[in-house]
Amino acid sequence: MLKQLFSLLVMTTLVACGGGGAELGVDTTSGGDSNSGGGAALGGDSNTGGDSFGGLNHCVSINRPSSNLKYTLEETEYSDGLVISEDTKTFDVLAFGDATSTVKITTLENENILTTRSEFYFADNYQHTTFSFNERKNRIGETILTQAIYFDPYSRFPDGEVCENQPWEDNYIDRRDTIVDGLQEPEQRSTVKIQATIEGINILKTVEAGEFNTYIVKLRNDDTEHFYWIDIESGVEVYSEVRGVGVLVSTSELIDLRY
Numbered sequence: 594m595l596k597q598l599f600s601l602l603v604m605t606t607l608v609a610c611g612g613g614g615a616e617l618g619v620d621t622t623s624g625g626d627s628n629s630g631g632g633a634a635l636g637g638d639s640n641t642g643g644d645s646f647g648g649l650n651h652c653v654s655i656n657r658p659s660s661n662l663k664y665t666l667e668e669t670e671y672s673d674g675l676v677i678s679e680d681t682k683t684f685d686v687l688a689f690g691d692a693t694s695t696v697k698i699t700t701l702e703n704e705n706i707l708t709t710r711s712e713f714y715f716a717d718n719y720q721h722t723t724f725s726f727n728e729r730k731n732r733i734g735e736t737i738l739t740q741a742i743y744f745d746p747y748s749r750f751p752d753g754e755v756c757e758n759q760p761w762e763d764n765y766i767d768r769r770d771t772i773v774d775g776l777q778e779p780e781q782r783s784t785v786k787i788q789a790t791i792e793g794i795n796i797l798k799t800v801e802a803g804e805f806n807t808y809i810v811k812l813r814n815d816d817t818e819h820f821y822w823i824d825i826e827s828g829v830e831v832y833s834e835v836r837g838v839g840v841l842v843s844t845s846e847l848i849d850l851r852y
Contacts, residue, residue: 651756651794652754652755652756652757652794653754653755653794653795653825654753654754655751655754655808655825655828656826656827657752658686658689658828659686659689659852661686661687661852662684662685662686663684663685663686663849663851663852664683664684664802664827664829664847664851665681665682665684665847665849665850666681666682666684666830666846666847667679667680667681667801667846667848668680668682668845669843669845670842670843671841671842680700680701680702681700681848682698682699682700682701683698683699684697684698685698692712692713692714693710693711693712694711694713695709695710696708696709696711697709703731704731705729705730705731705732705737706729706730707727707728707729708728708729708730709725709726710726711724711726712724712725715753718752718753719751719752720749720750720751720752721746721747721748721749722744722747722748722749722750723743723744723746723747724742724744725741725744726740726742727739727740727741737773737774738772738773739771740769740771740772741769741770742767742768743766743767743768743769744765744766744767745765745768749761749763750763751791755791755794755808756791756794757792757793757794758792759790759791760788760789761789762786762787762788762789763785763786763787763789763812764784764785764786765784765785766784766785767782767783767784767785768780768781769781769782785814787812787813787814788813789810789812789813791809791811792809792810792811792820793808793809794808794809794825795808795825796808796809796822798822798831798832800831800832800848801846801847801849802831802847802848802849802850803850805822805824805825805826805831806824806825807822807823807824807825807831807832808822808823808825809821809822809823810823816838817836817837818835819833819834819835819836820833820835820836821833824847824850827850827852829850830847831846832845832846832847833845
């Protein structure tokens with residue numbers, strides 16, 4: 594759930610839902626990471642100004658997505674070190690504005706199309722997402738699911754600038770009203786508590802789609818850790834790892850990016 598939500602937040606913040614790595618947050622896939630511009634453990638930019646976290650003052654400006662941006666992620670799930678499923682998802686940014694965005698997600702495996710419209714506002718260098726409406730259709734265009742997701746008071750993610758070692762918390766009530774095949778399901782309500790950190794900035798990451806200058810986000814929810822390499826220029830998720838207690842759960846890799 595957190596993985597899907599973050600993918601959607603990335604789409605609406607910069608942009609809710611391959612490879613591995615021997616150590617958490619350290620790339621061992623093709624090309625590897627390269628420290629650019631010095632800095633601490635994961636590299637950084639000696640940009641002056643901005644906030645200071647953990648004694649460092651390395652910050653970088655990040656971009657929001659543009660309308661008509663299109664990219665494709667290859668997602669892989671693991672169990673006991675073995676691949677148990679693979680899927681390909683294509684994200685189309687149909688619109689992105691100051692308060693709303695619309696994204697279409699096409700899933701290759703089951704040929705479903707999910708259209709997500711999110712509502713948000715920007716304040717204090719964070720995007721605050723308050724609502725998301727999802728509509729899923731099958732390959733012949735029939736609506737098989739609609740879902741209204743309310744974030745109380747909001748789910749937030751950095752906007753405009755990120756700084757190395759920057760911490761934040763994302764705590765909210767997730768409430769969902771879902772209709773499946775025309776039938777209303779019971780309301781789902783859960784409390785989400787996420788500890789987040791910017792693990793590094795100006796990290797070169799090589800994937801199938803090419804080489805990208807990224808920043809790394811670490812999210813921790815209960816016993817699960819999520820690491821995301823986000824392209825600074827486009828705001829697209831380049832690579833991700835989800836890990837349980839020392840166990841690789843899933844990865845995603847950018848295989849195509851178009852403007």
